Amino acid sequence: MRIALCQINPTVGDIAGNLTKHLEFIAAARKAGAELAVFPELSLLGYPPKDLLLKRSFVDDSLAALEELAGQTRGLDVIVGYADRNANPVGRPLHNAVALLRDGQVASRHFKTLLPTYDVFDESRYFEPGRRDERENLVEVTSAEGRHIIGMSICEDLWNDEQLIARRLYHENPIADLMSVGAELLVNASASPFVLGKHAFRLELFAAQARRFGKPIVYVNQVGGNDELVFDGNSVVIDGSGKLIATGKAFGEDLLIAEVGIPKLLKPTEPIGMPADYPPPLSAMPAASAYAGERTDMRADRMLSAPDSYEEADLEAVFKALVLGLRDYVHKTGFKSVVLGLSGGIDSALTAALAAEAFGPEKVVGVAMPSKFSSDHSIGDARDLAKNLGLNFHTIPIKDVHAAFESTLAGVFKGLAPDVTEENLQARSRGVILMAISNKLNHLLLTTGNKSELAVGYCTLYGDMCGGLAVISDVPKTLVWELSRYYNRSKGREMIPQSSIDKVPSAELRPNQTDQDSLPPYEVLDGILFRYVEEEKGPRQIIAEGFDEATVNRMIRLIDRSEYKRRQAAPGLKVTSRAFGFGRRMPIAQRYSP
Numbered sequence: 373m374r375i376a377l378c379q380i381n382p383t384v385g386d387i388a389g390n391l392t393k394h395l396e397f398i399a400a401a402r403k404a405g406a407e408l409a410v411f412p413e414l415s416l417l418g419y420p421p422k423d424l425l426l427k428r429s430f431v432d433d434s435l436a437a438l439e440e441l442a443g444q445t446r447g448l449d450v451i452v453g454y455a456d457r458n459a460n461p462v463g464r465p466l467h468n469a470v471a472l473l474r475d476g477q478v479a480s481r482h483f484k485t486l487l488p489t490y491d492v493f494d495e496s497r498y499f500e501p502g503r504r505d506e507r508e509n510l511v512e513v514t515s516a517e518g519r520h521i522i523g524m525s526i527c528e529d530l531w532n533d534e535q536l537i538a539r540r541l542y543h544e545n546p547i548a549d550l551m552s553v554g555a556e557l558l559v560n561a562s563a564s565p566f567v568l569g570k571h572a573f574r575l576e577l578f579a580a581q582a583r584r585f586g587k588p589i590v591y592v593n594q595v596g597g598n599d600e601l602v603f604d605g606n607s608v609v610i611d612g613s614g615k616l617i618a619t620g621k622a623f624g625e626d627l628l629i630a631e632v633g634i635p636k637l638l639k640p641t642e643p644i645g646m647p648a649d650y651p652p653p654l655s656a657m658p659a660a661s662a663y664a665g666e667r668t669d670m671r672a673d674r675m676l677s678a679p680d681s682y683e684e685a686d687l688e689a690v691f692k693a694l695v696l697g698l699r700d701y702v703h704k705t706g707f708k709s710v711v712l713g714l715s716g717g718i719d720s721a722l723t724a725a726l727a728a729e730a731f732g733p734e735k736v737v738g739v740a741m742p743s744k745f746s747s748d749h750s751i752g753d754a755r756d757l758a759k760n761l762g763l764n765f766h767t768i769p770i771k772d773v774h775a776a777f778e779s780t781l782a783g784v785f786k787g788l789a790p791d792v793t794e795e796n797l798q799a800r801s802r803g804v805i806l807m808a809i810s811n812k813l814n815h816l817l818l819t820t821g822n823k824s825e826l827a828v829g830y831c832t833l834y835g836d837m838c839g840g841l842a843v844i845s846d847v848p849k850t851l852v853w854e855l856s857r858y859y860n861r862s863k864g865r866e867m868i869p870q871s872s873i874d875k876v877p878s879a880e881l882r883p884n885q886t887d888q889d890s891l892p893p894y895e896v897l898d899g900i901l902f903r904y905v906e907e908e909k910g911p912r913q914i915i916a917e918g919f920d921e922a923t924v925n926r927m928i929r930l931i932d933r934s935e936y937k938r939r940q941a942a943p944g945l946k947v948t949s950r951a952f953g954f955g956r957r958m959p960i961a962q963r964y965s966p
């Protein structure tokens with residue numbers, strides 16, 4: 373059967389634009405001779421639509437778009453994602469749905485069973501799980517080879533394999549159920565966001581599911597950035613032996629046409645059945661203490677490298693994810709260009725490189741703002757970076773502004789020794805200048821803070837935290853260095869000055885200051901951060917792994933105490949299994965000490 377996997381980049385809420393995109397892909401699928409076209413999860417709305425789903429008109433508009441699309445799809449079966457109303461007055465008001473469009477009609481509607489409500493997912497807030505009779509999620513389609521029974525599933529429905537996702541399983545298994553009533557092919561419409569190492573895990577998971585039931589899987593993922601999430605595409609077709617037979621583009625829209633061999637069931641009515649021990653008895657489930665970090669995006673230990681070792685392919689994937697997330701955030705919010713402060717350090721250098729790749733260097737404005745503490749090499753490195761990347765570059769000294777602040781405050785501060793207040797005034801002077809440039813010239817201001825410093829609060833509110841998007845706020849410092857080296861390697865020359873990579877990290881807020889005056893080496897900080905935030909380990913476990921006790925306790929205190937800063941930070945692009953932000957909701961005024 374010839375299937376078109378329509379890997380689109382929808383914009384959340386742009387129902388008209390998304391409808392047009394569907395029509396374009398359907399036209400191309402027809403031209404390629406497809407017999408079935410499949411779109412991602414909630415494809416007419418864009419994923420995740422969040423509280424737009426609470427607006428009656430939004431759901432009405434999406435249902436009208438579904439009817440309109442159906443009217444234009446004669447001659448090709450199309451599976452499309454949308455939000456449907458729950459006809460039952462009990463439960464949440466909506467279903468996360470896919471529809472089969474056939475002969476100008478909505479031929480059938482199918483609802484998601486497993487609703488992810490962990491990490492960045494919050495589907496139980498809106499949706500009622502669908503389907504009690506698994507036959508409702510079977511559809512018959514006809515290809516040149518005959519008639520086939522397709523099982524319809526939506527993203528999380530497929531993420532329930534007891535061998536691979538051992539921490540917390542759902543009690544229901546919609547895939548096993550579909551197979552037990554005769555599905556010959558599984559279609560999975562997805563919106564599965566990028567996380568470092570996740571695609572390898574997906575391939576393992578999908579292959580295991582395909583092998584278990586001996587049936588092919590067609591997985592169609594959304595692509596593109598929507599706020600903090602970056603969807604990587606990477607749609608795939610897996611045959612019934614678990615072999616990968618077709619794969620879509622990573623980080624770009626794609627129309628993947630695949631010939632899928634659909635093995636006929638010899639005895640279509642014979643149930644495949646569940647394993648005897650499924651679902652596992654509650655006593656066999658992990659103890660309550662294992663709740664921490666469960667199903668963040670999946671088991672962190674299976675998908676992540678230790679923070680000190682990254683494969684070249686992983687670096688390439690993270691780099692591309694950041695470029696796509698940055699480009700889509702800026703364009704989908706209506707900006708055309710960006711501005712950022714260039715300190716000569718590695719964080720602003722990497723952010724500038726990502727921006728140059730996302731928009732072209734002519735759309736990027738870099739501003740060096742030396743203070744009385746800035747070293748010559750910092751200004752030189754900032755200038756070299758701008759030259760290598762081809763950015764627009766300005767130098768705006770902050771000496772006078774900073775001095776004006778100090779003299780303005782001299783009366784109130786009389787008799788008090790200079791401290792971090794004066795240091796922060798430098799960062800804030802830069803923030804004011806950069807926001808003025810953003811206001812006047814309509815460039816979106818990018819913040820440059822990395823995950824390590826955001827974790828411990830090593831950043832100034834309304835200073836270097838000023839900006840609309842925190843591009844690398846989910847990238848630990850050790851990975852910032854790795855990505856910078858990777859970028860230079862990929863370009864075959866020194867784009868980011870080597871001295872920015874090699875220099876000792878410093879905020880240059882006072883003479884001879886270095887980050888390590890206040891923090892442990894970043895390798896140590898990132899090791900603790902990974903275990904505490906991504907793996908949800910407590911201090912005792914982390915210390916038992918060989919980290920210094922006092923350092924662990926101090927870093928954990930700093931991480932917890934800095935929640936107030938992160939709550940005010942710009943949204944950042946998620947690339948690890950646990951980013952600060954939407955997927956990690958911690959109280960601010962709290963006193964729990966782990």
Ligand SMILES: Nc1ncnc2c1ncn2[C@@H]1O[C@H](COP(=O)(O)OP(=O)(O)OC[C@H]2O[C@@H]([n+]3cccc(C(=O)O)c3)[C@H](O)[C@@H]2O)[C@@H](O)[C@H]1O
Nearest residue numbers: 792795796799825829830831832833836878879881887936
């Ligand atoms: N719980 C809470 N809820 C809400 N607000 C709270 C708060 N606790 C403090 N605050 C407020 O926050 C203020 C403290 O925060 P803030 O003004 O940011 O200042 P603060 O965190 O004291 O200082 C900034 C730190 O970041 C370092 N830094 C700055 C700039 C760049 C870099 C770098 O290398 O990238 C590092 C700098 O060396 C210093 O250690 C308090 O004065 C108070 O107004």
Ligand SMILES: Nc1ncnc2c1ncn2[C@@H]1O[C@H](COP(=O)(O)OP(=O)(O)OP(=O)(O)O)[C@@H](O)[C@H]1O
Nearest residue numbers: 713714715717718719720739740741742820836879
């Ligand atoms: N002299 C400067 N000129 C322009 N921007 C600056 C300057 N100093 C700091 N900034 C801005 O503030 C951000 C925080 O910089 P800072 O040097 O304090 O810490 P950092 O986290 O080590 O960052 P970087 O590695 O980019 O230096 C920088 O990334 C940059 O955007």
Ligand SMILES: NC(=O)CC[C@H](N)C(=O)O
Nearest residue numbers: 488527528531563564565
């Ligand atoms: N949209 C979804 O159901 C996403 C959940 C799924 N486990 C994923 O990332 O990929």
